[in-house]
Amino acid sequence: MGNLEEKIMELVTILVIQFILIVVGYLITQLLNITNKIESIGLSYLFGSSLITILFLINHFLFKVSLGPENFLISVVSSIIVMYLLLLYNKKAFSVSFSPKYFLNRLNDLNCLERMFITIIVLIVGYTLSENYFWPITDWDAIALYDFRAKVISIQGNMLEGTRLGYFFQYPPYTSFLHVFGYIFDTSRVKIVYSFIYLSFLLVFYTLLRRKQPRFISILGVLFLSLNTQILTHATMAYTNLSYVSYISIVLIYLTFWLYEKKRQDLIIGMILIAMSTWVRATDPFWYLGLLILFIGMFKNKKDIKYIITLFIITIFTYKFWDIYLKTLPNPTIRSASRESLYLELLFNKTIFSKLSNIPEVLLYFYNNVIVNIKYLLPLSIFTVYYDFKENNKLNLYFYILFVISLLIIVLGIFVFSLFYETWNLIGDSLQRLSMVIIPIFIFIIFNSSVWKEDVFKNK
Amino acid sequence: MYLKINKSTSILLLLSLLLIAINSIVELLSSLSFESYIFLRSAVAVLIIFYLEKVKYKFKSYINIFLVLFIILFLFNFFLNIIDIYHLNNYKIISNICKSNNYLCELIPILFYKFKLFRFITLSSVFFSFPILIIIFSQSEFKKIDIIKSKKVKKVFIFLISAIIFSSIALGLQKVYLSTIQTLQVLNQNFDDRFTYKKGGTSYYGWIRVYSNFVINNTNEKSNILIPPQSDLYKMEGNKAYFRWFLYPRNLFHLGEYNMDEIDFFILSPGECNDGNCVWPDFEIEKEKIKEVITIDRESQEVFKVQSDNFNPEDYKNKWGLIKLY
Numbered sequence: 001m002g003n004l005e006e007k008i009m010e011l012v013t014i015l016v017i018q019f020i021l022i023v024v025g026y027l028i029t030q031l032l033n034i035t036n037k038i039e040s041i042g043l044s045y046l047f048g049s050s051l052i053t054i055l056f057l058i059n060h061f062l063f064k065v066s067l068g069p070e071n072f073l074i075s076v077v078s079s080i081i082v083m084y085l086l087l088l089y090n091k092k093a094f095s096v097s098f099s100p101k102y103f104l105n106r107l108n109d110l111n112c113l114e115r116m117f118i119t120i121i122v123l124i125v126g127y128t129l130s131e132n133y134f135w136p137i138t139d140w141d142a143i144a145l146y147d148f149r150a151k152v153i154s155i156q157g158n159m160l161e162g163t164r165l166g167y168f169f170q171y172p173p174y175t176s177f178l179h180v181f182g183y184i185f186d187t188s189r190v191k192i193v194y195s196f197i198y199l200s201f202l203l204v205f206y207t208l209l210r211r212k213q214p215r216f217i218s219i220l221g222v223l224f225l226s227l228n229t230q231i232l233t234h235a236t237m238a239y240t241n242l243s244y245v246s247y248i249s250i251v252l253i254y255l256t257f258w259l260y261e262k263k264r265q266d267l268i269i270g271m272i273l274i275a276m277s278t279w280v281r282a283t284d285p286f287w288y289l290g291l292l293i294l295f296i297g298m299f300k301n302k303k304d305i306k307y308i309i310t311l312f313i314i315t316i317f318t319y320k321f322w323d324i325y326l327k328t329l330p331n332p333t334i335r336s337a338s339r340e341s342l343y344l345e346l347l348f349n350k351t352i353f354s355k356l357s358n359i360p361e362v363l364l365y366f367y368n369n370v371i372v373n374i375k376y377l378l379p380l381s382i383f384t385v386y387y388d389f390k391e392n393n394k395l396n397l398y399f400y401i402l403f404v405i406s407l408l409i410i411v412l413g414i415f416v417f418s419l420f421y422e423t424w425n426l427i428g429d430s431l432q433r434l435s436m437v438i439i440p441i442f443i444f445i446i447f448n449s450s451v452w453k454e455d456v457f458k459n460k
Numbered sequence: 461m462y463l464k465i466n467k468s469t470s471i472l473l474l475l476s477l478l479l480i481a482i483n484s485i486v487e488l489l490s491s492l493s494f495e496s497y498i499f500l501r502s503a504v505a506v507l508i509i510f511y512l513e514k515v516k517y518k519f520k521s522y523i524n525i526f527l528v529l530f531i532i533l534f535l536f537n538f539f540l541n542i543i544d545i546y547h548l549n550n551y552k553i554i555s556n557i558c559k560s561n562n563y564l565c566e567l568i569p570i571l572f573y574k575f576k577l578f579r580f581i582t583l584s585s586v587f588f589s590f591p592i593l594i595i596i597f598s599q600s601e602f603k604k605i606d607i608i609k610s611k612k613v614k615k616v617f618i619f620l621i622s623a624i625i626f627s628s629i630a631l632g633l634q635k636v637y638l639s640t641i642q643t644l645q646v647l648n649q650n651f652d653d654r655f656t657y658k659k660g661g662t663s664y665y666g667w668i669r670v671y672s673n674f675v676i677n678n679t680n681e682k683s684n685i686l687i688p689p690q691s692d693l694y695k696m697e698g699n700k701a702y703f704r705w706f707l708y709p710r711n712l713f714h715l716g717e718y719n720m721d722e723i724d725f726f727i728l729s730p731g732e733c734n735d736g737n738c739v740w741p742d743f744e745i746e747k748e749k750i751k752e753v754i755t756i757d758r759e760s761q762e763v764f765k766v767q768s769d770n771f772n773p774e775d776y777k778n779k780w781g782l783i784k785l786y
Contacts, residue, residue: 113600120629127636134643136651138658144701151708167701188651220625227628232635376624383617451617 010187011133017181018196020076021048027083031090032268037102042203043269045196046247050276053177054318055079061325066157067177069184114216117223124226125199131236132191142238145170150179150190163331172322174280175240191238198235201246202226205440208253209447212395221447228443230373230436240281241433247277248286249440255293256402260395262301267294271311275318282319285409286437289402358418361425366411369428370435377442384449391450399445406438475511479504479590495627498586502627505594506619512598527595534588538637540581542644545572585637586630593629662758668696671780672706674756674763675727678782683724684711688740693731698740728755728781737777745771745783755781 022041025048029040055075059065065074110118137147149168152161153176162168175193182190202222209218225231234242254270257263274290294308371378388396414431418424479501548554548568558565572578646654653673656666679685687703688694697703700712713723729740753766758780771783 111600113597116596116600120632123636124632127632127639130643131639134646134654135658136655138655140702143705144699148701148705148708151705155709165704224625224628227625227632229631232632379620380617380624383613386613446621451614 010189013185014133014182014187014189014192017185018045018193021045021052021196024048024052024076024079024083027080027087028272031083031086032265032272034265034269036207038203039207042200042205042207045200046204046250046273046276049178049193049197050174050247050279051079052076052181053174054279054321056177056180057173057321057325060158061328067153067159067180067184068157072181072184111216114219117219121202121219121223121226124232125195125202128195128198128232128235129192132193132195133189135191135236136188137191137238139237139239146176146240147179147190147238149173150176150183153177153180154183160330163329169322169326169329171240172279172282175238175243179238191236194235194238194242197243197246198226198231201242201250201440204246204250205444208250208257209444211257212448213452217447217452221443224447225440225443228439230432230439234433234436239433241436244277244281244284245436245440247273247280248284248290248437249444251277251287251290252293252402252406252441253399253444255290255297256395256398259293259297259300260398262304264304264307267297267301267304267307268311271308271315275311275315278315278319279322282322284434284437285413286406287315287319289405289409292405293402355419358415362411362414362418365425365428365431366414369431370407370410370438373432373435374439374442377446380446381442383451384446387451387453388449391453393448393450396445396448396450399441399448403438403441403445406441410435410438475504475508479508495631498627498630499623501586501590502630503619503623505590505626506622508594509598509622512594523595523599527592530588530591530595534585534592537580537583537585537588538641541641545578545581585634589630589633589637593626597626662761665696667758668703668706670761671697671756672703674761674780675707675710675725675782678754678784679707679710679725681709682711684713684718684722685725685727686718686720686723687712687714687727688729688731689714693733693738694729694740695732697727697729698731724785726783726785728753728776728779728783730778730780739773739776739779741771741783742773744773747771749785751784751786753781753783755779 022044025044025046026040028047028051029043034040034043052072052075055078056067056071059071059074060067065071107115107118137143145167149159149162152165152168153159153173159168159173178193179190182188182193202225205225206218206222209221213221231242231245234245251270251273254266254273258266258270270290271294274287277287277290291312294312298305298308384396385400387393388400410431413434414424544550549558554565642657646657649657653669655669656662659666659669661667662670675685685707687700688698690698690700695702700714704710704712726741726745730736730738731740747770750771753771753776755764755766755776756762757764
């Protein structure tokens with residue numbers, strides 16, 4: 001019986017922690033005036049989890065509060081108070097009522113097929129919850145880095161031990177801190193956070209699709225995304241890739257919407273999420289793509305320039321924060337894995353032209369590790385391209401450009417890597433994980449296409 | 461050229477037969493890659509759903525009976541997978557029943573093997589989920605997506621996307637099915653020890669958990685432990701960044717990284733060498749330095765302690781353990 005009580009307590013604890021993160025994030029969504037409840041709930045976990053993990057380190061760094069339960073509580077309480085005061089100051093009435101009636105009414109409104117698709121999505125999310133709750137971490141990189149440092153931090157209350165242990169500071173600590181939040185409250189079932197990230201991702205993806213598409217197509221798109229083998233696999237793995245993909249693909253979609261529709265709220269959400277994506281994985285190059293959209297958008301939406309500059313500063317601070325913290329640690333040689341120096345070196349590298357012979361091999365490597373994973377979507381894209389051009393679906397045309405640039409970034413990245421590392425073609429797994437970002441964008445393009453806009457799928 | 465509606469019944473029949481053939485032949489002979497045959501089945505299944513709408517025969521009213529039948533078979537298959545059918549005597553209830561009905565208990569295994577019922581257990585969830593999905597989809601709004609009447613180009617698009625979605629759902633449900641079976645097998649196990657099951661058991665990578673528990677039980681938290689070199693031969697126990705997760709806060713070192721006088725333990729590991737005839741440390745250690753050698757049998761997990769002589773690698777080939785130093 002005691003054992004059962006312990007298990008129930010453990011379940012309650014880990015769920016309460018996630019709930020707290022959602023509450024914090026929800027307040028942010030209210031500050032941003034996000035009225036769509038599904039979007040608001042979806043963004044809540046992404047906002048809340050990254051804000052609290054950043055504050056967790058700020059409290060430790062600036063106020064020397066150990067990385068333990070007190071710090072977590074201080075971060076949560078202070079952020080809730082600040083946001084509540086900001087809401088009062090801005091005289092924003094925010095709704096905290098989640099009446100089951102509201103959601104039941106929406107469910108009653110669905111047709112049989114939509115209900116069936118939603119049931120399958122719920123089943124799949126339930127599967128990730130069960131898999132993450134009942135099974136310990138078994139994935140190599142999580143054992144070697146992400147979860148290991150969480151264990152060390154939860155025991156030591158700081159990261160100093162990492163300087164001695166080595167292979168500790170290579171990535172920002174977002175997911176590790178989410179694990180720490182579980183460990184410091186005596187629960188080992190920390191992998192459950194990935195189900196929350198996965199669910200949040202699906203919810204936001206739905207609301208973004210729903211902007212231009214009927215409900216049925218949007219649900220179908222989410223079903224398609226939720227069942228993608230790579231995305232689903234990562235929803236039950238303690239890696240940073242799913243989190244990164246969730247943040248960055250949503251960023252790119254929000255910012256493209258901003259570029260197209262000039263809605264300031266999209267810009268703000270997109271830029272906050274860019275900052276947060278660099279807190280998950282600072283080394284992956286896709287956030288530059290977000291910056292490129294901002295740069296182009298600046299000329300189109302001149303009224304937003306002051307917002308762009310402010311948010312850009314916040315982004316750079318978040319991007320650099322981890323490096324700044326590392327510089328204060330006793331061992332000055334510790335650095336996160338930055339590729340900026342690599343890019344700079346490339347610019348001044350005279351041997352680049354002599355290595356152009358690598359290109360065929362680079363392209364083959366790109367096909368085997370990137371294209372192969374989206375191969376099943378390619379026949380569909382023939383139809384979407386045809387209809388989008390025919391119907392002049394401008395928004396999707398923007399997404400095509402975004403998608404092609406993403407592919408070019410990956411090819412360029414492989415090429416750059418091939419210049420400097422002899423073992424460049426031996427880490428296909430890593431490349432597959434990195435290029436997962438293009439999957440949600442591709443799926444978004446397919447389901448946001450004009451190919452659906454006919455009487456074939458009549459729906460609300 | 462489209463097929464006329466009055467031919468629908470024969471086409472449907474043909475497609476159904478094709479599906480049954482694919483289900484039976486491919487499932488039993490494994491002649492295609494998993495993803496390919498799932499897609500092939502999905503494509504046929506989608507066509508069946510579309511054509512089923514065109515058929516107006518009495519059997520449609522019996523379709524729910526088929527649905528119930530398949531669900532029952534699916535649940536029965538699931539049930540047989542979660543119980544250990546080959547060791548039923550391990551269950552108290554069954555052993556009690558067998559005491560009073562010995563004849564019955566002997567008859568069941570005979571019938572089980574004679575009629576190859578084990579084939580039923582090995583059927584994948586896809587075998588059942590396909591007919592169930594076809595019936596459910598054919599009764600939903602899915603039938604309103606009129607592939608026959610839609611435009612030429614869209615016809616292909618709708619067919620392709622439906623087949624992909626169908627196969628994705630089947631694969632997703634397969635994951636849920638397997639995960640549920642696995643989860644039910646380990647519910648009574650210690651949370652951390654479930655690692656072993658997930659990583660293929662003690663004869664595979666899951667061994668590292670059991671071995672780590674052995675090391676933890678025989679060392680204290682401040683121990684300095686010398687581990688094998690990092691190589692393919694010692695993938696886990698030789699990889700400091702990996703092995704430390706299991707043993708932290710114990711300190712792990714490779715040879716040459718630390719003052720040998722302060723090392724408390726050596727990991728004793730045969731690694732993964734092909735002839736099964738290796739061991740690390742691959743050098744001799746004088747008996748004056750050794751307090752004891754503790755070994756663990758990989759199969760039985762029995763622990764043996766030896767107040768050692770000189771450590772000679774030849775005597776410890778293919779053995780796992782720890783060398784405790786003075």
